[in-house]
Amino acid sequence: MILIFTEIADGAIKKSSLEAIYYGSKVAEMMGTTATALAIGNADEAELAKAGNFGAAKVLHANDTKLTNPNSMAYASVLAETVKSIGAKVVVTAKSSFADAVTARAAGALKAAVVGNVTELPDLSNGFQVKVSIFTGKAFADVNVNGDVKILAIKKNVVAPIESGNIATVENISPALADNLFAAKVTETIKATGMISLPEADLVVSGGRGMKGPENWQPLLDLADALGAATACSKPVSDLDWRPHHEHVGQTGVKVAPNLYIACGISGAIQHLAGVNSSKVLVVINKDPEAPFFKAADYGIVGDVFEVLPKLTKAVLANK
């Protein structure tokens, strides 16, 4: 049995989790078994049934009111108990910092091997082998995974789901929740609303020190808005507080893997590249033709970002 840990945001299954469900269903096919999705928190049955469209035969839904707010320890307890009760041998999740926190504690409870940043379907010809991205995307390793239970955290865009049109059956579960799982008190949540989630985004427009100051961000925001893209920034920009820390992309920030990453006024230090090198298409706009980022880019424009950005926005809007 394959179990997919599914993340819910605003009542809907996250796109990355739909990819994980599809990946899990492919692993299930290879192993001659079925895929079950585990959804925790508030969501409609009709929404959860969509997991079937991505290959899950069944959805187990834990909807205790104590689980409405994401709590990695409580979610991990539900995950570990579910793995035991259905006898799952492989757990699949989309890689995210919340999913990491959940699968980590579940791994501790289950004595499970955890492998992160999986980039392909496993090779089952000789044991259980997966390819993982290492050194923040600079290399890959083929890893043999042993252990009775295996937990795989997959990168974004590893599979291109083909929708089957099937509907999954949804079954409610009520796992026991110990009081000590709720030891932490969240006193304040500060979250940007109405923004496109950066780790989930297919399109990202990102700015560096070449933007010259937080007051100059409007042309970049306009392009992101026209494209329906998430916004990001380089480390110096977040260090200078020009943009919030959760937008910082790079070695010590968010690692993204969008279809398109447009870098505006970012020179392309190796630490920044580490956060974006899994992007399908990289566009670099920089007035310095010697900027190292051009060597990693698919498309480049040498020019003033403040002249180039409005032209791009205009072209996007004209093409709509």
Add this chain to the structure above:
Amino acid sequence: MKILVCISSVPDTTSKISFTDGDTKLNKAGVTYIIGPYDDYALARAVELKEQSGAIITVLNVGNADAEPQIRKALAIGADDAIRVDVEPTDSYFVAEQIAAVAKEGNYDLILMGRETSDYNSGVVHGIVGEMLGIPSFSPVMQLDLNGNEAIMTREIEGGKEKLTASLPLVLGCQEPIAEWKIPNMRGIMTARTKPLKVIPAAGSALTTTEKYSLPAPKGACKMIPAEEAEKLIELLKTEAKVL
């Protein structure tokens, strides 16, 4: 207050990665090793807490003898003693098992480490350790203050952050801006030489083995578009790259 800071020894983030022995080993020639960048933030915050209200900091590394320069550096920055579990740090569960064994012996109030190592980037060791010890774990923590037995933290969440409090003992995965990286001073470097470093054997066995490494396919040439015709980019992204 007893703080355990777990550090990894990893190639400098600017290193060019290559492999030897038929792509089965990392090529260490010309590679500079450093304290994991996230672990370095955890260490820096531990030293600040020690300066503020007193603490004994033990630094722990799961790794072979090659990691000793990084351990000595951590001692020079302000840790009081060190433990090295003498084994190749293969997979997250195995490493966590070593950390948990040391932690059980030492009765630490705080166990700090980076949110992830910069080699395998899995970001799960702190959570596994927390579960093994039966104490809460949080990550990625960007702010940490102590008020008696209570930790006041800010944690990054997708699209924002949250403030939370919990009672010690805790395991925390740390990231910037929890503290500024510290550079050891001369006195620290001198005293680090004589601070105790205990080497102990590993327990348990690894759950993964790496068969082979590979590098990404080289990138094709960058297609340049003149700035005065910037709008052509949008057309190319639609028709050629097919990402719009």
